[in-house]
Amino acid sequence: MALTTKFLLLVISLLCSVDAYKILVVISLPGRSHGILGEGLVRHLTNAGHENMMSKRADINSMYVMIDLCLEVLRSTVANHNVQNMLRDPTQKFDVVISEWLYAELYAGYMSFWEDNYYKKYLVPYIKNKPVPTFEELKYNASLMLGNSHISLGEAYSLPQSYKPIGGYHIETDVRPLPKDLKVIMDNSLHGVIYFSMGSNLRSEHFPEKLIRRFLDIFAELKQTVIWKFEANLSDIPKNPILTACSLFRTVAFCLRRNQSTSEFL
Known part of the structure; x- marks a missing residue:
């Protein structure tokens, strides 16, 4: 009888178990609209029990200077003390990385054209003693793509199985009363x-x-x-x-x- 009870408790505990991931969310540009989407995504993931890390603010003084904006965003993001602490912390490990599909290649590394060739030729073949795909290959090999679109917003069209339209996910369902x-x-x-x-x-x-x-x-x-x-x-x-x-x-x-x-x- 005791053995049967223990077995039932084990089965019930397995049925109720869940896996929570530690997720790094990368939003490339500090624009308000991009932040709204990022915050909406993090809100849903947090409500589901996942641990999320996302930088809330980029220290850019002027959004009117559009020349070299992307490079300035890159420098400001990487120089941010929270990002530096994360990069230098050997204990930081993430189960999933969710990145905005906009200028994400900026964070692939600081290299000139010639340095990139040397890196691919002399270093990549020896990394962890296994083949390392190029960044161009990785760009088109995402395990899952979440798109800010929905069938109600336009005509129906075929999509690959790895693409999931989730348009409107940023809208809060808990509507606050008007002032x-x-x-x-x-x-x-x-x-x-x-x-x-x-x-x-x-x-x-x-x-x-x-x-x-x-x-x-x-x-x-x-x-x-x-x-x-x-x-x-x-x-x-x-x-x-x-x-x-x-x-x-x-x-x-x-x-x-x-x-x-x-x-x-x-």
């Missing part, structure tokens, strides 16, 4: 609400004054209440718009906004 002042505005709007935002990368306050006034004139003619995401104070504005899950979601049609809009309507 009281915003809820009052929306509830009292007889003709609905238009929300106007330039997204996370563009700021309305940087528009030329003439363009801002043109938008104000257009919004003033609409019967719907317009809520404009504006980052500064304006003078001499009409009652509509109001500068501060709407009846109409009007914003810049970047990929994340499109996914969120589709999710709201579905």
